[in-house]
Amino acid sequence: MCGIVGYIGKNKDAKKVVLEGLKKLEYRGYDSAGITVYNEEKSEYEIYKDFGRVQKIVDLTKDVAKTSVSIGHTRWATHGKVTKDNAHPHYSDTKRFIIVHNGVIENYEELKNIYLKDLKFYSETDTEVIAKLIEEFSKNRNTCDAIMDTLKLLKGSYALLVIDTLDSDTIYVAKNKSPLVIGRSNEGVTIASDLMALVGYANEFFSLPDHTFVVANENQVKMFNLNHEEQKVTYQEIDLDESSADMGEYQHYMLKEIYEQPSVIRRVIQNYLTDQKEIIKSELINEIKNSDRVYVLAAGTSMHAGYVGKALIEELVNIPVEVHIASEFAYHMPLLTKNPFFILVSQSGETADLRACLLNIKNKGFKTLTITNVKTSTLAREADFYLELFAGPEIAVASTKAYIAQIAVFAILANKIALNSIDIKSELNRVAVAIEIFLENQEISILAHEKLTKQNCFYIGRGLDYYTSLEAALKLKEISYIQTEGFAAGELKHGTIALIEDKTPVIALISNKDIALNTRSNLKETNARGAETIIITLESLKHKDDEIVLNDVNSFLAPMLMVVPTQLLAYYAALERGLDIDKPRNLAKSVTVE
Incomplete structure (x- = not known):
């Protein structure tokens, strides 16, 4: 969830590299930031940290001279409140060791009581325990051994950068569960929790495996396992374009990413349906065909895409599908069928709850597929297929274009396996065109201003529209902070209609002609109780006074189109309230803690 960046090299200003890297990772979500730099004139390390945005650290360090070594961090609070003392970096008892850390150390209190009970602590974090442990062990060990012996005691997840202030030529690195990548160029070595931070500073990179330890200086990187055995490092070229993360003419990344969705659909088509290479391997198709049930595991927006994927697979492939919340499945696995197949869906490919699921599934010997936006991610590497x-890079915390892409990939996969397939390329193109037409003519800001005036709201729909309602509700609540729920339209009257009062917004999604009138009837029930209603529907199903009418598309792919107006309703509701749309409070882009 947090961001880590470190740099060591003589040809770049390490402070600048780290701060620019942290700015690129602001989309991950955080509440405080900090950096340590080596002051070459004083031959000492200085720490600058505070709660708030990275820009505060930029301002604090504007007069700091060029430095060759630096590590920095953006923190999303897990242990302790959002305070300057709890911000990273943290240091050991005599301040010899300085560290930044992503992850959660589950046994930190136990370690504190066993090894560090006589020491004073200045923060509430589990991270400070790591720093002090390293120093305790360094009293009778060299630095590498002190760090490795500390790592062997840690239970939980960590991405860790360590500086020994007695050695200004080295950054020590360790990783377990939390993501970490190392990049290199002729000018130095950059370490980060996300590949995005390496762009512009490294030509090639490698992702650290779990339970590894790295010693990095400006021209050499050596990796070891925790038995001190050196491991082979295999680099690959960085293929991210720095300009792809620019905001361009848009006011916010979220708005830019909403408008990118037609091009995302076409990119999915190009890579899966027009390229000569076979991305969906026959082995994967056979594994799914031969399974007796597919289990989709995901969280948040990815889970909502999974529900649509369930409908597509069941309809086109005729195999039953279950969708499960990853955080529940990891520790409360249901009774499984004899020959299951598992699909894990994650934008980042680093979702901690899904990693816990994957470990359990692999231990049982079942086959897995990861659908992700990051091909170098842990879930992509560790699953049998991905x-x-x-x-492309999705910077806004609230996912939009990745959700559209997830449904598109589900549709292509289901259609590939189906006995009676449809012209999926043509149908996806129709969706892309329909989204473009809507975006060119939409006036959602007026609807948001006039009708989203209360602190609670409801989305309703039936069938696939119900799944879209869940995603629409999540978008509105996460960036506008309006309490929003998605309901199956027929279920609202079984209790929850008690919450409908004068001017309560109720938004109905109608894309299926067989149940369109049922949903309209349910909406009338709320209207009779004073609700402020909005209808989002398709051209062939429209009534005279419907607020949002979209071009007709294949009913199975309608969720890709129907969700777009709801994304914009969320955006303009948040804009109306003057909120931080791309970085909503308390949220993170990549949820790497359980």
Whole structure:
């Protein structure tokens, strides 16, 4: 969830590299930031940290001279409140060791009581325990051994950068569960929790495996396992374009990413349906065909895409599908069928709850597929198969284009396996065109201003529209902070209609002609109780006074189109309230803690 960046090299200003890297990772979500730099004139390390945005650290360090070594961090609070003392970096008892850390150390209190009970602590974090442990062990060990012996005691997840202030030429690195990548160029070595931070500073990179330890200086990187055995490092070229993460003419990344969705659909088509290479391997198709049930595991927006994927697979492939919340499945696994197949859906490919699921599934010997936007991610590497979303960098915390890409990939996969397939390329193109037509003519800001005036709201729909309602509700609540729920339209009257009062917004999604009148009837029930209603529907199903009418598309792919107006309703509701749309409070882009 947090961001880590470190740099060591003589040809770049390490402070600048780290701060620019942290700015690129602001989309991950955080509440405080900090950096340590080596002051070459004083031959000492200085720490600058505070709660708030990275820009505060930029301002604090504007007069700091060029430095060759630096590590920095953006923190999303897990242990302790959002305070300057709890911000990273943290240091050991005599301040010899300085560290930044992503992850959660589950046994930190136990370690504190056993090894560090006589020491004073200045923060409430589990991270400070790591720093002090390293120093305790360094009293009778060299630095590498002190760090490795500390790592062997840690239970939980960590991405860790360590500086020994007695050695200004080295950054020590360790990783377990939390993501970490190392990049290199002729000018130095950059370490980060996300590949995005390496762009512009490294030509090639490698992702650290779990339970590894790295010693990095400006021209050499050596990796070891925790038995001190050196491991082979294999680099690959960085293929991210720095300009793809620019905001361009848009006011916010979220708005830019909403408008990118037609091009994302076409990119998915190009990579899966027009390229000569076979991305969906026959082995994957056979594994799914031969399974007796497919289990989709995901969280948040990815889970909502999974529900649509369930409908597509069941309809086109005729195999039953269950969708499960990853955090529940990891520790409360249901009774499984004899020959299950598992699909894990994650934008980042680093979702901690899904990693816990994957470990359990692999231990049982079942086959897995990851659908992700990051082909170098842990879930992509560790699953038996992976399918890439090709959505490009998604910077806004609230996912939009990755959701569209997830459904597109599900549709292509289901259609590939189906006995009676449809012209999926043509149908996806129709969706892309329909989204473009809507975006060119939409006036959602007026609807948001006039009708989203209360602190609670409801989305309703039936069938696939119900799944879209869940995603629409999540978008509105996460960036506008309006309490929003998605309901199956027929279920609202079984209790929850008690919450409908004068001017309560109720938004109905109608894309299926067989149940369109049922949903309209349910909406009338709320209207009779004073609700402020909005209808989002298709051209062939429209009534005279419907507020949002979209071009007709294949009913199975309608969720890709129907969700777009709801994304914009969320955006303009948040804009109306003057909120931080791309970085909503308390949220993170990549949820790497359980």
